[in-house]
Structures are given as structure tokens and as C-alpha cells.
Amino acid sequence: xxxxxxxxxxxxxxxxxxxxxxxxxxxxxxxxxxxxxxxxxxxxxxxxxxxxxxxxxxxxxxxxxxxxxxxxxxxxxxxxxxxxxxxxxxxxxxxxxxxxxxxxxxxxxxxxxxxxxxxxxxxxxxxxxxxxxxxxxxxxxxxxxxxxxxxxxxxxxxxxxxxxxxxxxxxxxxxxxxxxxxxxxxxxxxxxxxxxxxxxxxxxxxxxxxxxxxxxxxxxxxxxxxxx
Amino acid sequence: xxxxxxxxxxxxxxxxxxxxxxxxxxxxxxxxxxxxxxxxxxxxxxxxxxxxxxxxxxxxxxxxxxxxxxxxxxxxxxx
Numbered sequence: 322x323x324x325x326x327x328x329x330x331x332x333x334x335x336x337x338x339x340x341x342x343x344x345x346x347x348x349x350x351x352x353x354x355x356x357x358x359x360x361x362x363x364x365x366x367x368x369x370x371x372x373x374x375x376x377x378x379x380x381x382x383x384x385x386x387x388x389x390x391x392x393x394x395x396x397x398x399x400x401x402x403x404x405x406x407x408x409x410x411x412x413x414x415x416x417x418x419x420x421x422x423x424x425x426x427x428x429x430x431x432x433x434x435x436x437x438x439x440x441x442x443x444x445x446x447x448x449x450x451x452x453x454x455x456x457x458x459x460x461x462x463x464x465x466x467x468x469x470x471x472x473x474x475x476x477x478x479x480x481x482x483x484x485x486x487x488x489x490x491x492x493x494x495x496x497x498x499x500x501x502x503x504x505x506x507x508x509x510x511x512x513x514x515x516x517x518x519x520x521x522x523x524x525x526x527x528x529x530x531x532x533x534x535x536x537x538x539x540x541x542x543x544x545x546x547x548x549x
Numbered sequence: 550x551x552x553x554x555x556x557x558x559x560x561x562x563x564x565x566x567x568x569x570x571x572x573x574x575x576x577x578x579x580x581x582x583x584x585x586x587x588x589x590x591x592x593x594x595x596x597x598x599x600x601x602x603x604x605x606x607x608x609x610x611x612x613x614x615x616x617x618x619x620x621x622x623x624x625x626x627x628x
Binding site: 378379382383386414415421422424425426427428429469470471503 | 566615
């Protein structure tokens with residue numbers, strides 16, 4: 322399987338994602354520069370974390386007009402698998418590939434810490450190797466992860482089972498205290514209606530190796546591999 | 550021509566930054582500052598064109614890029 326990692330000016334988790342799929346999973350991987358108009362030969366695209374265009378205007382607001390994004394949109398429309406992590410998630414909501422918006426964290430701070438998240442759905446190519454309701458721990462590192470959608474959109478993503486991850490406590494309870502950033506319904510990750518595009522604020526690529534002390538994120542990539 | 554564009558959060562969208570500023574205003578004695586909402590002010594210098602055309606262009610700019618229509622509203626004046 323060949324993973325393509327899209328590199329925007331200001332992406333800074335691109336190498337982590339590359340390392341993860343290339344060296345940990347042992348798959349083919351390549352970088353895709355944001356100015357590339359064509360993307361060929363990739364089976365799954367990853368939009369990595371970082372601060373594309375310095376987060377100017379709004380996170381993801383300028384990256385969504387990078388030439389590569391038209392190809393990303395076409396790839397997704399053809400059913401190709403797309404994962405947006407952190408800034409990648411922000412770019413996907415700005416582009417309209419995922420519903421809603423990601424706003425400044427409720428307490429206005431950049432948060433970098435490990436968090437418990439609950440797998441709300443394993444009916445997606447990205448989570449099929451997790452158990453529904455399973456509690457995992459992943460790091461978050463963001464200032465703008467406060468998920469917002471209007472009532473109608475929120476109801477739609479709930480009814481369609483598009484909520485994939487929610488922040489919870491160690492026992493899996495969805496509580497206000499377990500919510501790091503003010504996200505509606507403690508949302509940490511969602512997919513699109515066709516379930517081939519995932520956006521998530523936590524960083525699975527940063528917790529996929531024993532040497533890092535946590536392998537809870539590895540199954541996101543292994544799930545993709547097993548869906549291929 | 551100059552477009553003066555105001556981007557504000559929609560009603561019902563929480564504004565923690567505005568809230569913090571409101572608390573701070575209150576703490577320095579401005580009890581009458583009941584609510585604060587923070588937005589963006591953007592100036593775009595435009596090449597000369599008929600005003601209706603400029604309005605159409607600026608509307609497009611706002612909806613495509615300058616505002617996120619999920620959470621923000623915009624208004625503008627053209628001088």
C-alpha cells in the first residue's frame with residue numbers, strides 16, 4: 322500500500338507520519354508537495370499536523386486553496402482514503418470535505434498532553450481494528466481544536482454515526498472535565514458521510530511505537546492497511 | 550477603492566476571547582461592559598471598477614476565504 326503525505330508550508334508532523342507508515346508499518350510512502358496539481362499512485366493520503374501558512378487568517382484557511390487540494394478533493398470523491406490529523410483535520414473542515422469548524426480552544430491555550438479518547442465507531446476503514454467503546458490514549462497538541470457545528474449538522478453526524486472519537490476520562494465516561502478544548506459533544510474525530518475521509522485532533526502517529534511508550538495509535542494505520 | 554470588511558462570530562457561537570476581555574474590563578471597573586465579541590477587521594485595496602462589480606467580488610472573497618461561513622458572518626463597506 323502506498324501512503325502519500327501532503328506537505329504544506331508549515332507542516333511539521335509530515336516526517337512523523339512518513340516514519341510511521343514507512344518504517345513502522347513497512348509500507349511505501351512518499352511526500353506530496355502542496356503545489357503539485359496531480360497526485361498519482363497513492364492509496365491513502367495523510368494531511369499531517371503543523372501550522373500551514375502560519376495559521377494566518379484561520380487555521381487551514383489558506384491551505385485549502387493550495388493547488389494540491391483540488392486533487393485531494395477528487396481523490397476523496399473517488400472513494401480514496403484520506404486522513405487529516407490536527408492541522409490536517411482543520412484543513413479538511415475548511416475545505417468542506419468534513420462538516421463543521423475547529424475554533425480556538427475554550428481556555429485559549431495551546432494544549433500538549435496525553436488524553437483519553439473513546440472509539441465511538443469502528444465502522445470505518447480507520448478504526449476497524451478497535452473495539453467500539455474502547456478507551457485509548459493519544460497525545461493532542463493544538464490551540465484550535467474546539468469542534469463546532471450548527472445543531473442541524475451535529476444531529477446529522479450523530480444520526481449517521483460519523484463521530485469516530487470523543488474525549489473521555491480513563492473509564493470511558495464522556496464528561497466536561499475530560500473535554501480539553503470545549504468541543505461540542507467532546508468530539509475529537511469525525512468522518513464524512515461516505516466514511517472514507519477521517520479528521521482527528523489527536524496524533525496517532527505519535528503513539529504507534531513501543532519506544533514512545535504508547536502504541537494506541539498504531540491501529541488507525543493498521544486498520545487502513547487491513548481495509549486495503 | 551478600498552473594501553473595509555468586518556468578520557464577526559455568529560450569534561450562538563461562544564467567544565472565549567471576548568468573554569475573557571469582558572471579565573477584564575469588568576475587573577478594572579467597567580461594570581457596564583456587559584458582553585464583548587471579538588472579530589476581525591480586514592482592509593482590501595481594490596483596483597478601480599464599478600461599485601456593483603466590486604461588491605460582487607468582495608462578497609465572493611468573504612464567502613470563499615475571509616470568513617468561515619460555518620461560524621462567522623461578514624459585512625463590508627466600499628469606499
